[in-house]
Amino acid sequence: MRAYQLSALALVAAVLVGCGGNTKPVADLPEQQLYQQAQQSLNNGRYSAAVTQLETLDSRYPFSQNAENVQLDLIYGYYQVNNWDSTIASAGRFIRLHPDNAQVDYAYYLRGLANWQAGRFGLEGLDLVSISTRDLGATNAAYKDFNELITRFPQSRYAPDARQRIIYLRNLTAQHELEVADFYLRKRDYVAAIERGRWVISHYPQTPANYDALASMVEGYMGLNMDDRARETLAVLIHNKPDYKQLNGTTFKTRHLGKTLSLDG
Template sequence: MEPPNIMHGKHDDSSFSLGTTFRVILITALLGLAACGTTQEPRQPVDLGMSAEELYEQAWRRIQGGNFDGAMQSLRRLEARYPFSPEGQQAQLDQIFVTYLQRDRRGTAEQANRFIRENPRSEHLPYAYYMQGMAWFETRGSFTRRVLGFDHARLNIRNAERSFDAFRELVERYPDSDYADDARLRMIYLRNTMARHHWYVARHYLDQGAYMAAAARATRVVEDLQPNAVTPYALDILIEAYAAVGEETLAADTRRVLDRSYPEHRRGQRPPAL
């Protein structure tokens, strides 16, 4: 799931312009550089006379060369010297991007939050909210877990919740922005991840004989995380939990809902991993 135009703003030799196709290629290359560590360049004397355009060009060259620390220095210098200019605001946005390339989740979220806080009327707020969501978004666990077939929905889902909340804020406040459609797709994935997590917890409670705790977790899947692909499996747990505590009427009602809403569902299975 490739982020749309994750490098905000534009860049070319005469202005800030960058084509969409090139952005996608560049993101892939830059993330590869980030995985290999930051490239160092020879220390250069600080030129206090550099214009905003020259500072931005310097930052861009450093980004392309994988020198993310150097790029951050240039962007911070640009912001400090031209704080109320369009270039200063662009420097703030690009600091979010560079921090993301450095794979610093918390730093990316903090940079995005700073932009939102300091620029409450900016037209670029959708991008900042999008990058808040991207900071915490993840689709796969570690290599070892993937090889072993371990579903990362079993683990702590705090990052998924943070990501979902940021994307939801974006979609609710800016439903027609360039980032809204991609955010909606990611919300579907995250909602299913959170629902699977609660199913695992509910299943554990059920196996331990904590029937009402299992029912409470399953109810969260059914009521709070719609729509999701885990609901029929959560209804299975509700039926078992209600039956185990003698609530036969509730169990029967839930069974009728399950049969009517999911006629092809087979009982006793686990929800599929994404």
């Protein structure tokens, strides 16, 4: 069985190395010889060649003694060549067929990483694009994978990294919900904005997005001319975040209404 020695950080930092070069057709070799070639390709960072060799092994020898190791290596190979769809599909297949394998936590982890990568923009690291404004289907799938990993395998070597990613993903998902709330405020659908803010507070109570959720609710109530409810919510915001960006002392400045609201009337 291949020893998966890569740290979590090394996995996440998968780059273009090993992806270049043309892969040759796989010769009609005995299983063990082809398996050794695939292992050598992986060890040398020749991931495209390794994927071709492993796919051939998986197809020719689906019930061999190396079959489960080949499938795990193939998940890893797909991940290293940035083929997120194949990583996700292969990991799902492995989890379905081999739920009791000692390395099934690794399959969950790599599927989570692949969904993580599939849900990101390349320019996000430059702060040019916020992925909170896009559909979060793959991001939600990553959250589910990491959560299942830490639930089923709390002692897994991959669990600590998964827990940190879950925190990030919770914050991201909450921020996405607030982008929707802001959209409703701009469209003057104040009831929907208020409900979205409530939803964030209810489902993500430990995230920084709670303050933005309260602010969305204050502005939503103001849009409905429900100033008493707005002040009640404003008091909660001031108590929890007195230096919030839209506050000037006890006065709240809206983002879209062009109005202010003072806690003191």
